[in-house]
Amino acid sequence: MDFLFIIQQTLSATIGVNTIIFALAAIGLNMHFGYTGLLNFGQAGFLAIGAYSVAVPVISFGLPLWVAFLIGIFNSVIFALILGVPTLRLRADYLAIVTIAAAEIVRQIARSATFNSTLGGSDGITGKFGAEFFALNPFKSGLNTPILRFNANDLWVVITGWLLVALIVFLMWIMVNSPWGRLMRAIREDEDAVRSLGKNVYLYKMQSLIIGGVIGACGGFVYALSRQSVQPDNYGTALTFFAYTVLILGGAARVFSPVIGAMIFWFLIVFIEQVLRQGVTNNLIPDWLIGANQVSQIRFMLMGIGLMLLMIYRPQGIFGDKKELALDAKA
Amino acid sequence: MQRHSVSGNEFVAVTAETPGSAKPDPILIADHITRTFGGLTAVNVDHLEIQRGSITALIGPNGAGKTTFFNLLTGYDAPNSGTWSFNEKALNGIPPHKVARLGMVRTFQLTKALYRLTVLENMALGARGQKGESLLTSLFPWVWKAQEREIQEKAISILTNFKLIDKKDDFAAALSGGQRKLLEMARALMVEPEMVMLDEPMAGVNPALKQSLLEHIKELRTQGKTVLFVEHDMDMVHEISDWVIVMSQGQIIAEGTPTSVMKNEHVIEAYLGAHHDVDLSAEGEKK
Numbered sequence: 317m318d319f320l321f322i323i324q325q326t327l328s329a330t331i332g333v334n335t336i337i338f339a340l341a342a343i344g345l346n347m348h349f350g351y352t353g354l355l356n357f358g359q360a361g362f363l364a365i366g367a368y369s370v371a372v373p374v375i376s377f378g379l380p381l382w383v384a385f386l387i388g389i390f391n392s393v394i395f396a397l398i399l400g401v402p403t404l405r406l407r408a409d410y411l412a413i414v415t416i417a418a419a420e421i422v423r424q425i426a427r428s429a430t431f432n433s434t435l436g437g438s439d440g441i442t443g444k445f446g447a448e449f450f451a452l453n454p455f456k457s458g459l460n461t462p463i464l465r466f467n468a469n470d471l472w473v474v475i476t477g478w479l480l481v482a483l484i485v486f487l488m489w490i491m492v493n494s495p496w497g498r499l500m501r502a503i504r505e506d507e508d509a510v511r512s513l514g515k516n517v518y519l520y521k522m523q524s525l526i527i528g529g530v531i532g533a534c535g536g537f538v539y540a541l542s543r544q545s546v547q548p549d550n551y552g553t554a555l556t557f558f559a560y561t562v563l564i565l566g567g568a569a570r571v572f573s574p575v576i577g578a579m580i581f582w583f584l585i586v587f588i589e590q591v592l593r594q595g596v597t598n599n600l601i602p603d604w605l606i607g608a609n610q611v612s613q614i615r616f617m618l619m620g621i622g623l624m625l626l627m628i629y630r631p632q633g634i635f636g637d638k639k640e641l642a643l644d645a646k647a
Numbered sequence: 648m649q650r651h652s653v654s655g656n657e658f659v660a661v662t663a664e665t666p667g668s669a670k671p672d673p674i675l676i677a678d679h680i681t682r683t684f685g686g687l688t689a690v691n692v693d694h695l696e697i698q699r700g701s702i703t704a705l706i707g708p709n710g711a712g713k714t715t716f717f718n719l720l721t722g723y724d725a726p727n728s729g730t731w732s733f734n735e736k737a738l739n740g741i742p743p744h745k746v747a748r749l750g751m752v753r754t755f756q757l758t759k760a761l762y763r764l765t766v767l768e769n770m771a772l773g774a775r776g777q778k779g780e781s782l783l784t785s786l787f788p789w790v791w792k793a794q795e796r797e798i799q800e801k802a803i804s805i806l807t808n809f810k811l812i813d814k815k816d817d818f819a820a821a822l823s824g825g826q827r828k829l830l831e832m833a834r835a836l837m838v839e840p841e842m843v844m845l846d847e848p849m850a851g852v853n854p855a856l857k858q859s860l861l862e863h864i865k866e867l868r869t870q871g872k873t874v875l876f877v878e879h880d881m882d883m884v885h886e887i888s889d890w891v892i893v894m895s896q897g898q899i900i901a902e903g904t905p906t907s908v909m910k911n912e913h914v915i916e917a918y919l920g921a922h923h924d925v926d927l928s929a930e931g932e933k934k
């Protein structure tokens with residue numbers, strides 16, 4: 317077994333590109349679900365809109381990348397409005413249903429043959445739409461140490477990505493600790509009570525939906541740029557549920573917890589995978605038990621078992637407050 | 648009848664004890680309000696006026712439509728027909744948060760404490776015109792910090808008055824049912840309402856707390872606020888209300904002072920059933 321390789325792969329993943337993408341997706345969900353109580357099951361749709369908005373304007377319309385970012389933010393605001401206007405006045409479950417469907421509609425439109433010329437159909441878009449971003453990369457070579465390893469492009473994505481995460485977490489932290497944040501948490505508890513105090517709940521829920529959605533779209537930016545390609549099927553419901561997993565791992569309604577949750581998520585996924593892979597190739601795990609091509613499925617099964625144990629023994633998540641969660645039972 | 652301003656409970660002397668009677672200085676006027684649920688007419692109020700600065704009790708058997716009527720007046724539900732106004736402003740189609748901003752603030756029969764907010768946070772939420780509640784200014788704490796301090800001071804003074812000050816940093820969920828009722832009323836006062844509508848404020852409250860709740864309600868009248876409250880405990884109603892309105896099967900069946908209303912035969916009928924005067928046991932024997 318090459319333990320150093322396992323460590324290198326695992327640590328690189330723990331602070332890697334995927335962790336940043338999932339952290340952003342989950343920070344957005346934390347705004348929605350953790351702070352405002354909005355059940356958004358369509359976060360993947362926001363990421364897809366971010367990803368396509370960064371690729372399409374550059375590739376198909378020759379616009380500069382920074383314009384594409386603005387388009388991405390604009391589009392995610394519009395998407396939030398489309399989801400919110402008809403549903404936010406209704407009971408919470410309507411938003412859940414509409415978001416899960418809307419995210420699928422986004423994906424199906426993206427992969428449809430009709431828009432093949434601009435959106436690339438089921439193959440998606442691959443191209444150098446991130447060229448302007450990587451042109452700014454000061455690192456000529458990547459990082460290659462015994463414990464961390466990134467190629468030059470990934471290193472640039474990771475550094476800028478973490479700066480983005482830090483900025484967003486910082487802004488979120490200020491906001492949720494303001495009277496605005498108090499109002500959001502109050503809506504999560506009981507929106508009718510908040511209305512009776514003269515607050516326009518609908519407006520605030522809309523703000524939450526937009527902010528969390530834009531943060532999700534930022535995750536889409538990173539997703540697209542890091543791979544220099546956009547694949548529609550990466551933005552299915554599984555992505556949303558992984559983002560919820562990340563949120564629950566960290567513990568909802570803490571500003572930092574989605575970041576920690578994403579790190580733990582990718583730490584576990586890659587660690588389990590690497591250990592299994594090495595075990596299989598070195599014949600430490602017999603072939604009849606796990607074959608080489610079953611590893612990537614098995615890691616999710618083990619992850620699922622781990623999550624179940626977490627829910628049983630630490631239902632508030634890693635950083636959640638058990639007392640606070642218990643109160644949810646409306647004693 | 649000529650309308651003129653009267654203070655406190657003097658209006659009682661000049662107001663007719665008939666359902667829908669005119670008040671000298673009404674703050675709330677409702678006309679022809681109906682609300683049906685399927686075949687059931689839950690509310691059917693022809694005319695109602697609430698005197699400004701008074702404590703008015705709304706009583707009636709369970710299912711009489713009191714809560715539904717509250718919901719209609721405060722914008723939580725829409726009537727099938729009818730108009731109503733608060734301070735001469737028509738309220739039809741006005742959403743609940745705007746009704747509250749106009750100065751008519753309600754509480755709920757099933758208490759709505761915000762469980763995972765602290766008692767102090769519950770209170771602070773009620774304050775009006777908070778700069779820190781706007782998305783943009785929330786990012787600049789120095790813009791709202793001073794106002795927030797004032798809000799907390801005000802909240803602390805009301806909590807002290809309501810004897811909840813020791814609990815200020817506890818989650819609202821940690822309070823007893825009676826304390827939550829108190830908190831809900833205290834929180835409503837943070838909005839600085841002109842009129843307070845309390846739906847069963849005393850239900851589930853222990854006797855000691857009940858007495859202090861009564862004092863708080865009387866204190867509101869002293870401050871010139873109008874109180875409309877739903878209550879089942881007749882002793883309580885008797886003790887604090889200037890005026891009593893009786894609802895049964897969606898309609899106002901009687902109005903008047905607590906003493907006269909409780910002698911009213913329609914009221915007794917409504918509470919005991921239409922045939923309370925029939926000797927049921929004797930009838931049962933004959934059959």
Ligand SMILES: Nc1ncnc2c1ncn2[C@@H]1O[C@H](COP(=O)(O)OP(=O)(O)O)[C@@H](O)[C@H]1O
Nearest residue numbers: 684687689707708709710711712713714715716
């Ligand atoms: N949302 C609703 N749907 C159907 N029926 C309702 C609804 N709300 C109230 N009712 C009915 O309307 C009547 C009046 O109820 P309510 O206003 O709660 O009475 P009260 O507060 O005087 O006890 C009851 O018969 C109740 O069952």
Ligand SMILES: [Mg+2]
Nearest residue numbers: 713714715756
């Ligand atoms: Mg009721």
